[in-house]
Each structure stands twice: as C-alpha cells, then as structure tokens.
C-alpha cells in the first residue's frame with residue numbers, strides 16, 4: 001500500500017524532474033527502507049540453484065555496472081505495459097514462469113522440447129558483464145547468467161538448409177496485461193538472427209541477472225541477449241525457437257519497417273529517423289556517453305559483416 005501512495009506523487013513529479021534527481025530520490029527511499037522489500041523475501045525462500053554462476057573474465061566493462069534496482073525497474077516489455085517502463089515490474093505478478101518449456105523445431109535433425117530445469121542443470125552456466133543498448137538511447141551494463149546459444153544449437157543439430165533462427169515469446173494475454181492494451185501489435189513478439197549471429201560466442205541465452213534467476217520484468221525465465229545489437233533483438237520469455245531457410249520477419253520491422261531493420265547492429269553513425277544514435281544515456285543517472293559501433297563488441301562480431309548490415 002505504501003508503494004502505491006509513493007507512486008502517486010512520483011508520477012506527476014517525474015515529468016518535471018530531471019532523471020538523475022528522480023533516480024537519486026529512489027536511492028534515498030531505498031536506503032530508508034521504503035522499497036527493496038523483494039530482496040529480503042527472495043532470500044527467505046531458500047535454494048539458490050545454480051546462482052551465482054562463475055564470472056567469465058573475458059567480458060569487462062568500460063563503465064560502472066548499473067545498479068540492480070535500476071535495471072529491474074526500468075523495462076521495455078510491451079506485453080506487460082506498452083508505454084510505461086516503470087509500470088512493467090508491477091504488472092508481471094500473474095505471469096507464470098514455472099514450469100517452462102522451450103520448443104525447438106524446424107530444420108534440425110533433433111527437434112526437442114527442453115524443460116527449463118533440465119537446461120539449467122545441463123548447460124554450462126556462466127556470468128558475463130555486458131553493455132546493453134536500447135534503440136531509444138538509454139543503456140545499461142549488467143551481469144547476465146546464461147550459456148552460449150551455440151551450446152543449445154549444437155544439441156539440436158541444424159540441417160545444412162537452416163540459415164536463420166526465429167524466436168517467439170510466450171503468448172498469454174490473460175497473464176500479460178499489456179497485450180490487451182495494444183491489440184494492434186502482431187503478438188506474440190518474435191525476433192530472428194542469421195545462423196552465424198546465433199552461433200557467435202557473444203550470443204547468450206540468459207536465465208539470470210545479478211546472480212539470481214531473471215526477474216519476470218527482465219524476461220523470465222529465459223531470454224536472448226545479443227549485446228552488439230539494439231535491445232529489441234534480445235527477445236524475452238522465449239517459448240519457441242525455429243530453424244528456417246529464409247530471413248524471418250521480426251516484430252519491430254513489421255510494426256515500423258522504416259525505423260527498425262532486421263540486423264539492427266548498434267551504430268552511432270546511423271541516426272534513427274526520429275533521433276540521433278551518436279550518444280546514449282546510462283541508467284540510472286542518464287549521464288551521456290558516446291555510442292560505440294557494435295556497442296563496443298566490434299572485435300567479436302565485425303568479421304561477420306560486410307559493413308552494411310546496420
């Protein structure tokens with residue numbers, strides 16, 4: 001109840017308050033014990049499973065890690081709220097993430113239905129610090145837990161004709177209140193990668209964040225993380241993975257084709273039709289920072305491209 005009252009005065013104020021001031025006030029509230037109750041409750045349930053996983057030292061950051069409260073309270077997840085990023089976390093309660101099955105179909109020798117618990121037991125989980133850049137120009141830097149997508153792909157043995165991978169999010173309008181608010185979108189959310197992009201060692205299947213299972217607002221229980229591409233390629237709450245011969249359609253490209261392409265590689269030199277991509281703003285201070293080509297992952301990914309796939 002207290003949280004409700006607080007939100008009441010936060011919302012109008014926020015519109016007239018610079019982001020930095022707003023977020024600092026949240027930090028104060030948190031220190032005073034008004035928010036952050038979730039952390040204590042989580043501990044009491046017990047059984048941390050595979051978390052935290054061992055950190056892979058290959059991936060280091062050039063900026064401070066985003067505080068956990070910021071990365072878990074400022075979310076794009078249109079299925080829960082199509083416009084208010086701070087409302088998402090308060091609207092995920094009905095979403096059931098257990099049990100969870102990921103179906104892998106299409107041009108593979110070994111189609112499979114993976115139980116998430118089995119994946120957690122059998123995949124090589126590790127922690128990676130990655131930069132994450134939303135096309136809207138905010139960015140964060142967070143510790144994901146997960147395994148390389150390539151490990152899962154190996155298990156299903158794609159056929160030679162498989163040239164692309166298509167991924168689909170859960171379709172549960174009764175548990176995802178944002179879907180009904182925006183019925184004109186082509187639900188369920190879908191994304192895709194070229195096969196070499198899917199196999200690139202950077203492409204992670206994430207099941208955790210900050211050494212704990214993924215919060216629902218961040219795509220529980222399993223999502224993709226493609227750190228050199230704009231955030232919308234990192235599809236959340238994945239239920240189906242299909243191996244296909246032709247470049248699949250993608251959600252944002254279908255909604256706004258002149259603004260969002262298939263590749264969507266981060267590029268400071270290519271402005272969005274409605275704003276520049278030359279700088280980004282770090283959560284939660286919104287401090288500006290130059291955008292890096294391929295989000296700083298050129299060394300790992302530039303070899304896959306001719307230079308035109310932006």
Ligand SMILES: Nc1nc2c(c(=O)[nH]1)N[C@H]1C(S)=C(S)[C@@H](COP(=O)(O)O)O[C@H]1N2
Pocket residue numbers: 071074075076077078079133134135169189217218219230231232233234235236237
């Ligand atoms: N299913 C689904 N996946 C999604 C989205 C979404 O609305 N639905 N939003 C995307 C966008 S635009 C971004 S920036 C990231 C945000 O991830 P985060 O909330 O964990 O920061 O998720 C991506 N994955």
Ligand SMILES: [Mo]
Pocket residue numbers: 076133134135136230231232
């Ligand atoms: Mo985004």
